[in-house]
Amino acid sequence: MKHRTVSAFVITLQVAYLLILPLTALAQTSTDALLTVGGTPVDKDELIYLISKGKGTDTQTPGVSREEFEENLELFINYKLKVKEAEARGLEDTDEFAREFASFKESLIYPYLIKNSLEEGELRKAYSRMQEVVRASHILFQFPPNASTEDSLIVLKMALKVKGEIENGGDINELAVQYSDDPSAKVNKGDLGYFTGLQMVQPFEDAAYTLQAGQVSDPVLTNFGYHIIKVQDRQPNPGQVRVSHILVRFDANNPTQEENARRKIADIYTEIQKENTVWEDIVKTYSEDPATSQRGGLLPWFGVGSMIPEFEMGAFSLSEFGEISPPLKTQYGYHILRLEEKKPIASFEEMEESIRSKILRDSRSGMINSQVVAIQKARYGYSENEASVNSLAETLNPIAKPEFTTTVRSQSLDKSPLFNIQGKTYLMSDLTAYMDGEEISPKLKGGTFDIWFDRFVSKTLSTTEEKDIESNNKEYQMLLKEYRDGILLFSLMNQEVWEKGISDSLGQAEFYRKNIDRYQWSNRIEAFIVKVLDPAQAENARKALQGNGYNQALIQEFESDYKANATLAYHTESGTYEYEEHPVLSKIDTQKSYQEIEVDGALYLVVTGQKIPAGPRKFEESRGLVIRDYQDHLDKTLIDLLKTKYPIQINPRIKEETFLVLNQ
Template sequence: MTNRSLSESIFIFLAFCTISLTATHPVAGQDATLLKVGDQEVPLNEFIYLVGKGATSEGNSMGLTREEFEENLALFINYKLKVVEAEAQGLHQTEEFEREFESFKENLKAPFLIKNSLEEGELRKAYSRMQEVIRASHILLRFPPNANTDDSIAVLKMALKLKEEIEQGVSINELAKEYSEDPSAQSNEGDLGYFSSLQMVQPFEDAAFMLQPGEVSDPVLTNFGYHIIQVTDRRPNPGQVKVSHILVRVDEEDPTSEDRARRKISDVYAEIQKPSTLWSDIVKNYSEDPATSQKGGELPWFSVGNMIPEFELAAFSLSEIGEVSPPIKTRYGYHILRLEDRKNLDSFEQLEPMIRSRILRDSRSSMIHTQELAIQKARYGFQENEPLVSLLESNLNSVSPSEFQSKIDELGEQSSVLFTAGGQEFMINDFLAFIAAEERRLPPNAQAFDVWFDRYSSKILSQLEEKDLAENNTEYQMLYKEYRDGILLFSLMNEEVWQKGIQDSVGQRQYFKENRENYQWKERAEALIVKVLDLNRVNEARTFLNGKTYSKELVNNFQTEIADQYPLAYQIESGLMEIPDQAVLSRMDKNLSYQEIEIDGHLHLVLTGEIFPAGSKEFEETRGIVIRDYQEYLDEQLIKKLRTKYPVEINETIKEEAFVALNQ
């Protein structure tokens, strides 16, 4: 096989057949047989789907002429002949094919699955929310250790009481300082600054984005406890900024440090105002941030919610490149900021990988999984054996999976139906076999049966969805077949045409011998052509070349002695060139060894050597082109052989329907 993997080279096939990967819907209801290749019937739908994709990808909305239609049909027939031959050779049964196609199948089915549409919805929602930034304050009330129901109710009641006080006019920031169990509340009074989507846990984000400035949320439950949220501002997302900064640190353990830092930052700020001051020098001399002081104080690009609020507010308040902020105070000390650059929020396509990564790492992934299961259960008639599941929960949740079998034996439920889905029954023994075959561990503090039951039912429902997709989704069926047949075609072409054309040196020489008239040199000349780009330097080149004889040594000398001294003055071309195909040489006087020719407003100095008459090329002189032509010849011979081996019968009536369908 070739050193190029099938996954890389499948697209050669797609281009060969003028088929693109742009999604398009096949024409429904056209499953009549268009043609037969040997004993294999080929439906009209497949032809319309593939040719329709090629037309869509080329932006051809005007339909096909009769000539274009016939060309596409001929290509399609050749393609099907090769696929039939690949199957006859058993190429679809090789390990390499199975491995390659399995990797493709995962990517092919993904866009059609329920999970994908749910993920896409969350991606779009997150990006939509990113168009805004929100400023909010909150109060966090945590649950006591080992909290019981009464404890939870007490915390909820307290949260409701605080909400009521805020709505009656009490400042949320004052209440946060007194009641919030967020450790930062003592310093920020519950003010979280500005944030956007994916910067808070999901329930908190969902609640905040539902509020308008001034509104207060109901208690919001997260893994941290109950939150009361008040939004104080909403504004368009300002995008990203790049700033550099000067930092003067404050040592909290030294009571005199604050005053010294404040005086120092004031002196630095006064120094910056002097016209002769260089920012980079000031940063290097005075900044106490070791990570940035030697590189101009520059920080990476950041967006809202990525820096501490005071620093962020100052950075986004700068509007002009080079603008410097007054000194600001943060918990790290005193800063002076300079704006280096700013840009708008990136496009959805640019941010999609980041958004997807974050969504699949946070609680949204569990929510998507829950929604996926619910849709699958409804679609495939999932019915669990509720009494049995309850019995198993009470007996298996507190034991390890290795004990499931013995516990189930004790219960006498070895042959019971666990659930039904897709018209099939799934037994407890199937469930136990699934656990035995899996190598995944349980998450910490997990309820053993619940986790494994979810995993098993998820797998069964996913299998049912994939089966449904393969049997009932026409577009997926077409795409599936397109890739399968494409890999087969590539495998056949690689063995019968591409590699054979490269490796068969005897065949190459025989082909060259039989077609020698196609490999001819036109009249050629040894030449140095100097295109003069700077006419102020024409005399140096003219003096060097006039009266000389062409040689490779002279070309090298001209390069080193003249051209390298004035790299922008000349453009050089040299060597043995075919005269009719070279724009300058085609106009030269063959009786002169040195001449000057002007073309398109540029002067060319031309020095020629020996002139060779037209004649036949030697094999080694054109081997690459011969191999290409030999491969095309092998392809033509393969098609001829296959047309004899597999007679093609075309249903002319259905063919006309195809022409009409492709021109609608």
């Protein structure tokens, strides 16, 4: 079964049911349910939810009319009848249903999870930061290998000392050359150029975006060590740029080679200034970038922080399309750039998935997961048995996973308490059962117990949250039921209507025979219709078509000739048409074999042939229509059968309440 991204009920409501059947006269039920289907009560909230969802928020007319309500109620009854039958046939007990429902459930619950709201906040914060670019310099102070706490304090004191020098007038770029453990500082003097959100590790980015131009940070701890950061500039994000370039390479350690490259790029720049110079030819002749020299030097789109700073600043300094930069120097050589295109930063909707992907790959993911666990613990009354957990950790951390469960049982640790959630105590036996069910071991450093205990706590809290949502979130309950019932309905309809309507050739033929009056041709005529798009070519078409009756040789010759010599001169079509309703043929004289008419300001040349009187279509000519109508017939027959099989009772009082709620 294929996954359906649109609600199965909405599809059924809007497409599958084309006929509105009269409601059965039914007695009032004795409950507060809107109706019962074969004795099973159905609450009014389900109908209210589905009608409100189907109507949406963009409609100009609030509420529903009485007629719309009655139609939707009838569709809803038919829907519930089919779900009832699918349940009776055990379609929800199949492996196929279980797989599809589990897949839907996983995606449906996500928007309701704590994690989603936290991720959404990070997405919005990241996109907000992307509206600006920051230029910053930094000095990195790394920890020695296997650093002790004392080592860390020494590094921190050094970072604070250098920060003081900067605040007393020291130049951070000169100090970076002297102190920074970042290897690139010897070349860039700690200047990182411009960057934007999600281009630096999170602690560094957080610090940089809190500083104004000229401000210096306190030491910022990242996985690389401590950083002192000074923001040099903040600007609106210019978006993305596309340039082509000419590159002349040189060896940075060979002054003579660099001088020769400088002279060559200057000569190329002078050549470009001459009239009638073709950029692509200059690139092909002189550029030493093999990846782009044969395609005009064109580079992919890029934004701030994607290229080395010198190249990036040169590209973004260009403002007019086709503008050419003076030669600029980078670590790769000398370049001349030409601006090809610019575009602003994309919308949040366009960037959402790429931002999400980046967030889930960096340290923000771990931060979000930690916040989720903290909120879940507070919400669901998590309490840890610290004494028991500490004792178990000391005993079991050295034990490898393959021997873990055996060790727990041999030392009678199964009943050792771990933690409580919502009043339920989880034991060591629950943890080993979880570990045994996990095929892949986590690749984390630390003791075996500590690693798996944290994973088990997180999994148990997540399961608790999902059960809480399923039990208490009315909107999610309705959505889950809608998809569950929709899968069942689809399965039943596939068996009894859609697949049967396509594969039952005998049934199709019998239906066609009994309903032959539906499949009739009106009067038809053979015609070759030429719409003249270029008036200058009209006379050529006349000469080719006049005096010739309708025949395939004429049509093929005409079309071959104009496609070879005047591709955009005409638009043609040919075949046998029901002409009385045709926009062009309805206006012709069917007694003439050639004529010219004007329709909506366009000239048409028409060659006609044999006329065919009205009559029945052959089965093969009507097969598509017959299958559609046969499926509708099977659907109606199924509904009539189910209404007999599962008596329906409607509560008139609750029905009226439902109508009033929908029109509040």
